[in-house]
Amino acid sequence: MTTSFADVASSNVALRTFLHGLPGVDRVGADQRAAMLGTRSVKTTAKAEAIDLAIRMVDLTTLEGADTPGKVRAMCAKAVHPDPADPAVPKVAAVCVYPDLVAQAVGALAGSGVKVASVATAFPSGRSSLDVKVADTRLAVEAGADEIDMVIDRGAFLSGDYVKVFEEITAIKEACGRAGGAPGKEHGAHLKVILETGELATYDNVRRASWLAMLAGGDFIKTSTGKVQPAATFPVTMVMLEAVRDFLAATGRAVGVKPAGGIRTTKDAIKMLVLVNEVAGDGWLTPDLFRLGASSVLNDLLMQRQKMATGRYAGPDYFTLD
């Protein structure tokens, strides 16, 4: 059943009627199903595959006030060669930085195939005027960012002003597509929409925000900024994966999912992959449609990879600090 959603966003009432017409999420059931899927045991060759896939899905992220060009360059070097001692380790999917450091990252990653993502729109709070948010986005896109991670206005969402959120997303989407200043990047940037699920309070709201972001044209929906706890929990990721699965069935467009924040161990990363496979299907098991927003998990993935390759336990002394 391919439905047209053309009229859904015609007014706040229509949008509200549609979003509140979505089936509710059974909180207990969602928690239990996510926990149950987390008990799968993935070992030996399957684990080796999963570790490599997880490394290819990592968005290596640094979003600190204290970020320096040097730190960004070091992170880019790690993104291309996560383990300098082992050339068989795949590259990560992207690095994620603040807009003013995009140029540094683009320079350091030129020709490597690793994408540059930038947060924008008054990250992480999203509390600014639309003009500022659009300007922020253009700054990043013109510097050469391949992907823009925007935050939604949670205040507007929670107060029921869905049209404002919708229009902001469409405006940012337009800003992503239009600029295309950098050579080779004329097609513009992918848009990831950060829902900040830690502030949305309920799974119903997560489902509504997911649909809202997808209707407005987001290419990815992302759980969190990483600045708010709880961040990417398994049930929340599962609700978002259900949303992209249903959206594909309804419209034929595949939207990606990016859990971000709180994923620290290989075990967590593999649980996420199990969740993707079981909820959305193996079509999503690609870096084009699923990302892991985390940086500390990369070292654990590398340590596990080395343990499997050498048969001895690895130590953190032999991997970079970040």
Next chain:
Amino acid sequence: MSRTESPARLAVRKTYKLYIGGAFPRSESGRSYAVTSSKGEFLANASRASRKDARDAVAAARKAFGGWSGATPYNRGQILYRIAEMLEGRRAQFAAELADAGTKRPGDVVDAAVDRLVWYAGWSDKIAAVAGSANPVAGPYFNISSPEPTGVVAVVAPDDPLLGLVSVVAPVIVTGNTCVVVASERAPLPAVTLAEVLATSDLPGGVVNILTGSAKEIAPWLAGHMDVNALDLTGVSDPGLAVACEEAAAENLKRVLRPAPADRADDWAADPGTRRLTAFLETKTVWHPTGI
């Protein structure tokens, strides 16, 4: 109505578990083995630790290292002295366990273990003066060599259930290292009781982690672990296993202590000197400009 004899009271048997990170977990593998006395009578079931328990123990030891190595030597000495006090307080229990394990004159052995702890406790704030130095150099520099703890030390304890264990653990931790110890497989019960002493004597959790089980199974994993900084093979009697462990330890240049069988001075049973203290210290030399 005649008085009936009360039924014989059932003894409350202790469950012998591992000691990791200040807690007493069961083995991750869920395995256990029967411990028998020297006469072959069943005493208890002890946990048979797996490589994953060793991994968890190393993680706990690493976590504890910063705080323990950063504590003042005086403080570490006080805590060792406290361990000696607590051990003395359980003298009867240790003596009974050692008697079961076939130790001759068990009371004297417990006293010797207490004395050894006190000996090493006394060294805590003095070893730096002996192993370190202020070096005379030309130029406007003050040059000092100071001994620093190596890090996480994996220890295979000798088969002597209490004195052997105390003699290898005390010199490792008093200088600021943290350790993972594989206790005697034959007689692990005094080691588990020692863990209870450690848990109640101000020693931060994770400084000493005690695993019971087969050294043959666990030691190679500890020897190869890249987050272990040093290895004490005093308790490894099988030369093949010792060589395999040394080879694995070479991978990240661990410090290895493996006393030659004939070397009395290196033997844990000999009168303690400072050799076991300095074996797990690394000397750092610092040039510091003096005011001109």
